[in-house]
Amino acid sequence: MATPLLLQKIRIGRVAIPVLALFWLGVTLLPFVLMVFTSLKSQEDNFASPMWAPPSHLEWGNYLSVLHGSFLLYLRNSVFVIGVALGLTLLFASMAAYALARLRFKGQGSLFGLIVASMIVPLHVTLVPVYLLTRNAGLYDTMFALIGPYVAMSLPVSIFILTEFMRQIPRELEEAARIDGCGPIAVFTRIFLPLSGPGLSTVAIYNGINLWNEFIFAYVLTSSPNHRTLPLAVWDFQSEFAANIPGMMAVVTLTALPLIVAYAFGQEKIVKGMMAGALKG
Amino acid sequence: MHMTLNRPAALPLLRWPRSPAWLVPALFLAPAVLMLAVFLLYPLLSSFQLSLLDWNGLGEQGRFIGLGNWLHLLHDPLFWRALGNNAWLALFSIVIQLPLALALAVLLDKAGERSRWLKIIYFLPLLMSSVALGVLAKNLYDPNFGPINLLLQQLHLDGLAHDWLGDPAYALGAVIAVVCWQNVPFYMVLFLAGLASFPEDLSEAATLDGASEWTIFWRIKLPHLRGTVRTAVLLAIIGSLRYFDLVFVMTGGGPEHASELMATYMYRTVFSGFQLGYGSTIASAMFLVVTLIAALALRLSRRFQTEV
Numbered sequence: 001m002a003t004p005l006l007l008q009k010i011r012i013g014r015v016a017i018p019v020l021a022l023f024w025l026g027v028t029l030l031p032f033v034l035m036v037f038t039s040l041k042s043q044e045d046n047f048a049s050p051m052w053a054p055p056s057h058l059e060w061g062n063y064l065s066v067l068h069g070s071f072l073l074y075l076r077n078s079v080f081v082i083g084v085a086l087g088l089t090l091l092f093a094s095m096a097a098y099a100l101a102r103l104r105f106k107g108q109g110s111l112f113g114l115i116v117a118s119m120i121v122p123l124h125v126t127l128v129p130v131y132l133l134t135r136n137a138g139l140y141d142t143m144f145a146l147i148g149p150y151v152a153m154s155l156p157v158s159i160f161i162l163t164e165f166m167r168q169i170p171r172e173l174e175e176a177a178r179i180d181g182c183g184p185i186a187v188f189t190r191i192f193l194p195l196s197g198p199g200l201s202t203v204a205i206y207n208g209i210n211l212w213n214e215f216i217f218a219y220v221l222t223s224s225p226n227h228r229t230l231p232l233a234v235w236d237f238q239s240e241f242a243a244n245i246p247g248m249m250a251v252v253t254l255t256a257l258p259l260i261v262a263y264a265f266g267q268e269k270i271v272k273g274m275m276a277g278a279l280k281g
Numbered sequence: 282m283h284m285t286l287n288r289p290a291a292l293p294l295l296r297w298p299r300s301p302a303w304l305v306p307a308l309f310l311a312p313a314v315l316m317l318a319v320f321l322l323y324p325l326l327s328s329f330q331l332s333l334l335d336w337n338g339l340g341e342q343g344r345f346i347g348l349g350n351w352l353h354l355l356h357d358p359l360f361w362r363a364l365g366n367n368a369w370l371a372l373f374s375i376v377i378q379l380p381l382a383l384a385l386a387v388l389l390d391k392a393g394e395r396s397r398w399l400k401i402i403y404f405l406p407l408l409m410s411s412v413a414l415g416v417l418a419k420n421l422y423d424p425n426f427g428p429i430n431l432l433l434q435q436l437h438l439d440g441l442a443h444d445w446l447g448d449p450a451y452a453l454g455a456v457i458a459v460v461c462w463q464n465v466p467f468y469m470v471l472f473l474a475g476l477a478s479f480p481e482d483l484s485e486a487a488t489l490d491g492a493s494e495w496t497i498f499w500r501i502k503l504p505h506l507r508g509t510v511r512t513a514v515l516l517a518i519i520g521s522l523r524y525f526d527l528v529f530v531m532t533g534g535g536p537e538h539a540s541e542l543m544a545t546y547m548y549r550t551v552f553s554g555f556q557l558g559y560g561s562t563i564a565s566a567m568f569l570v571v572t573l574i575a576a577l578a579l580r581l582s583r584r585f586q587t588e589v
Binding site: 017020021024025027028029031032034035038047050051052088091092093095096098099100102103104105106108111115118120121122123124125126127128129130132133148149151152153155156159178183184187188209212213215216220230231232234235238245248249252255256259260263267270271274275 | 295296297302303305306307309310312313314316317319320321323324325327328331338381384385388391392396399400401402403404405406407408409410411412413416417418420421426427428431432462465466467470471474519522523525526529530544547548551552557560561564565567568571572575
């Protein structure tokens, strides 16, 4: 007669599961709610009321003053740097992946192994030498300072994903194209590149989000708002307006917004893309 | 597609007429290899070379002091403390994040399509940049105006209110809590993918044999997830050893090095202490630690895999 114990366990499960679901929902959402509440309060309102109290009136001025400041400059820089870095990453990674997946050359296996292994390198180890390199090349505090490191940090995982992807493309397609007289470049641009669409979009999402949030290289390699990317808008604002907490929360909300909006339009793709780097790493 | 079975011998290597066989692969690999050489391989080697110098980063070049920095590192209590903090971070990541993530994954898996919106919301923290999250968390922890202490006071639990980030006793724990908040959804989705590959008829058969859901979970589903759990532990360890962002934003490694990690100690040494040589020694040591432990963990997990 083990039923009482068994029943107990099942009941605990019945209660515990929804409780856990709701508890974690609260834990996840609460910081976001507090952030938005505070960003819409006036400074006096913020001092007078606890953070969890809704704003007594909506103070959109915080957002307006942030948008009238240099925020849009940071946004423009982010779009430019990440656009260029992603474009180069996709091109270079798909070329390399094609060679690793389909061409044959000496040392192919060990080169692929080396690239996969480089995924565990702690990037901070390269920070000081990259800083010196940038300074010596005269690129310090330009937007071009970030493009090289960003492409390099995105390449290993991208090459890995795309190589695995291109290995699945049927050989018959390639052979048919070659019989029709396509050379190596045409086989790559007409067969492999168009058929790698899903792989390319996974790589673009994964690296795009990582780079969009990248902080330390941008912090070390640039110094002026004219050349800094979005994560540094929060940082610079924090040191400049330490007392203006609602203003600060408005900046934080605005920096988080682009990704959240993108996420609203394609949750499945973004979840899949963000996990792709890890699943086989 | 059975035609492929008896197709003629494969076409010769893809290359241009009269070009050497290595030329085409070399051209396709060149841009990526060049970028990796300049911005990854060279900096790694350069870091080891810089670790042999006594240099403040200004002027032409530092003074060569051989293994002086490395000997100093071996006796540097701050480095060992930082390494210890990395280990705490790894431990708490595994002990807190993984069980929580697994519980949430089981919950979502059970609820199926109905819980899609829950999954969408649970995933949100992962999209926050560490600076934005760090600044937000700093405000939540604020000893005077932060909602955490305010709530504790209103519940008459003043004794539990602390200067969370300013007190060496609590700083590391306070940061780790935020790291966990951000990373739980990652492992949750990882486990969810593992659960999705679970053959449904297996649990149906077990139910017919009279097994309770509890038993099915512990005896059948969890063993099925073994590989996923192993991956998660590995990722948590490697991620914790090279962690930097939230600690840097929230405490900078302080107060009194209470939340110092290897990466923040390296940063502080180079960019605040202007000891480029010694900072590079810390960086190189961090590289060695991460590589060594990753290799060891991979080997161990492989042995584990073959034994089970």
